[in-house]
Amino acid sequence: MSQKMWTARARESWQKNLPIEKLIPDTQPSYVASWIYVFGVLTIAALSMIVLSGLILAFAGPAWYHTSSFGHWVNSLHFWSVQLFFAFMVIHLWGKFWMAAWRGNRFKTWVSGAVVFVLSIATAFTGYLIQTNFDSQWIAFEAKDGFNSAGIGAFFNVTNLGQMLLLHVAFLPAVLGLLTLIHVLMVRKRGVVPPIDADSSNTEAAK
Amino acid sequence: MSKVLSPKEEFDAKPWAGKLRKYDILKEGTIALVVVALLVTSLAFIFGSPDEKSLTFKGWAISNSDNFYATTVQELAGTSGTATYGRPYNTNGDGLNVGPLFLQKWAGVTQRINAANDFVIEPLMNQVQSPEVKAALSQWSTATETQRTKWATTYDDAITKVEGKLSAVPNGDYGPVPALANGLTEMAKAGALDAALLSQGGFFQTDSTKQILFFGDGAYLDDAGTAANLQGGTWGMMNETGRYPGQAWLWLYSFWYQIPPFTNEDSHPIGANADVYIMVIMGLMSLGLIAMPLIPGIRSLPMRIPIHRGIWRSYYQSEGIKRRKR
Ligand code: HEM
Numbered sequence: 280m281s282q283k284m285w286t287a288r289a290r291e292s293w294q295k296n297l298p299i300e301k302l303i304p305d306t307q308p309s310y311v312a313s314w315i316y317v318f319g320v321l322t323i324a325a326l327s328m329i330v331l332s333g334l335i336l337a338f339a340g341p342a343w344y345h346t347s348s349f350g351h352w353v354n355s356l357h358f359w360s361v362q363l364f365f366a367f368m369v370i371h372l373w374g375k376f377w378m379a380a381w382r383g384n385r386f387k388t389w390v391s392g393a394v395v396f397v398l399s400i401a402t403a404f405t406g407y408l409i410q411t412n413f414d415s416q417w418i419a420f421e422a423k424d425g426f427n428s429a430g431i432g433a434f435f436n437v438t439n440l441g442q443m444l445l446l447h448v449a450f451l452p453a454v455l456g457l458l459t460l461i462h463v464l465m466v467r468k469r470g471v472v473p474p475i476d477a478d479s480s481n482t483e484a485a486k
Numbered sequence: 487m488s489k490v491l492s493p494k495e496e497f498d499a500k501p502w503a504g505k506l507r508k509y510d511i512l513k514e515g516t517i518a519l520v521v522v523a524l525l526v527t528s529l530a531f532i533f534g535s536p537d538e539k540s541l542t543f544k545g546w547a548i549s550n551s552d553n554f555y556a557t558t559v560q561e562l563a564g565t566s567g568t569a570t571y572g573r574p575y576n577t578n579g580d581g582l583n584v585g586p587l588f589l590q591k592w593a594g595v596t597q598r599i600n601a602a603n604d605f606v607i608e609p610l611m612n613q614v615q616s617p618e619v620k621a622a623l624s625q626w627s628t629a630t631e632t633q634r635t636k637w638a639t640t641y642d643d644a645i646t647k648v649e650g651k652l653s654a655v656p657n658g659d660y661g662p663v664p665a666l667a668n669g670l671t672e673m674a675k676a677g678a679l680d681a682a683l684l685s686q687g688g689f690f691q692t693d694s695t696k697q698i699l700f701f702g703d704g705a706y707l708d709d710a711g712t713a714a715n716l717q718g719g720t721w722g723m724m725n726e727t728g729r730y731p732g733q734a735w736l737w738l739y740s741f742w743y744q745i746p747p748f749t750n751e752d753s754h755p756i757g758a759n760a761d762v763y764i765m766v767i768m769g770l771m772s773l774g775l776i777a778m779p780l781i782p783g784i785r786s787l788p789m790r791i792p793i794h795r796g797i798w799r800s801y802y803q804s805e806g807i808k809r810r811k812r
Binding site: 321352374376396470 | 493494495496497498499500501502503504505506507508509510511512514515518519521522523525526527529530531533534535536537538539540541571573574581582589590592593594596597692693694695698699701702707710711714716718722723726727730731733734735736759761762764765766769772775776777778779780785787788789791793794797798799800801802804805807
């Protein structure tokens with residue numbers, strides 16, 4: 280009977296695919312020894328800083344940082360976290376490209392990462408629109424034409440502060456966070472991709 | 487999908503059976519977080535962040551009152567950027583298209599704007615006005631649509647003819663238009679238009695569409711954008727106010743705006759519809775990035791160009807891998 284239960288099936292499938300030893304391992308294949316592996320983790324760290332500083336800004340309201348010097352500093356934290364986030368993510372992306380890290384059934388990992396990349400650009404963009412300063416006036420007026428021309432502006436109105444504000448602090452980060460989580464869980468489930476020139480002759484020797 | 491996996495594909499997909507090394511994932515994560523937190527904190531302390539005050543209608547009307555006045559006349563005449571825009575604001579233009587795809591038109595009017603009413607008449611009506619402006623408002627509201635357009639376009643043409651130099655505009659039958667434009671300019675100079683557009687006759691307000699569009703119809707915002715190096719034709723999309731890094735990740739999107747035919751508004755069909763062509767190109771390129779591992783040629787680049795030998799150098803050395811195996 281129990282095999283038919285959703286709950287039991289979900290639990291068993293999780294345990295089979297992603298046991299705790301895989302989720303938080305204490306060993307890695309010997310080839311996981313390169314500075315490039317650090318950039319995925321650094322991207323997570325920068326994203327965490329974005330969320331943290333963003334939460335403070337959200338609590339105090341969108342115009343707070345114009346008048347409070349502490350607020351401005353928190354805004355600076357948010358700003359630089361974003362710059363670092365993109366820098367780390369782009370290095371990570373190029374690294375994964377040159378490692379052809381989609382090999383061995385890891386296509387979906389690549390796809391989730393690339394979707395996160397595109398979505399990050401959209402999320403950052405909405406952030407620029409809700410600065411409530413000259414920059415956001417300018418960007419809203421300029422950017423509307425591109426979106427309108429493709430029919431997107433009819434639903435995603437960059438000149439509507441309220442809509443952009445809510446998307447930036449609620450919907451987009453929620454989706455981004457979820458996709459990032461899925462991305463990382465997929466990596467843990469499949470393990471880190473072996474080097475391009477490694478094959479069974481390299482693992483035979485280890486036995 | 488019953489494709490046969492190559493031995494290498496199968497090997498890559500299987501759990502690693504070779505040598506292992508110790509790896510403390512939680513420790514690494516914590517160190518990364520601390521390092522990034524320190525880095526961000528220092529950057530924030532040393533460089534701060536840009537925050538240039540927003541511009542106002544008051545600032546516009548005071549610093550360039552002729553331009554504000556002339557823009558108001560254009561809104562009444564229906565010749566401004568917003569009034570002639572088309573979807574999603576009105577049906578006064580067809581918008582852009584890619585071949586037979588009129589995406590802009592098809593998406594319809596979702597944020598209706600009547601430039602004359604929303605930008606000029608309503609804000610004037612929502613304020614206590616001088617007898618002159620009151621009289622002008624009632625003359626305007628009792629006139630026919632044709633009459634209104636005639637007054638406003640005649641005046642607009644006269645202003646254009648003298649290149650915006652208001653003092654040089656000859657007398658003519660402009661009806662209530664000069665009084666209305668004057669009324670709105672005075673109102674803007676006093677700072678009342680910012681508030682009137684913001685409230686739009688209501689209490690709560692979260693939609694800034696009308697302010698932004700009216701604001702961009704004149705020269706004030708555009709001049710400020712040029713002064714701050716933000717114009718799209720000169721990579722401005724990636725720039726930030728002041729000496730700060732901007733949205734560098736928009737470089738590819740920005741790139742198309744720097745090269746022909748996209749730079750030439752008069753070249754048909756692409757230059758004249760540059761916005762939508764670039765949108766489509768970037769959409770397709772994003773899909774290309776997502777599906778990169780499926781694209782022949784590109785997906786085999788990492789095997790051909792041996793950057794991976796650098797990445798896995800210590801592993802290749804310890805395993806004595808000299809040449810790429812097939
Ligand atoms: C929010 C953004 C992202 C975060 C937080 C993130 C995080 C990570 C982490 C922690 C790993 C494992 C460690 C490592 O190899 O670095 C990883 C692996 C991977 N990432 Fe990302 N990533 C992001 C975006 C991307 C992007 C934009 C791509 C490519 C388009 C991508 C492709 C991959 C691939 C293919 C792997 C698997 C590597 C393997 O199996 O060896 N990721 N990611």
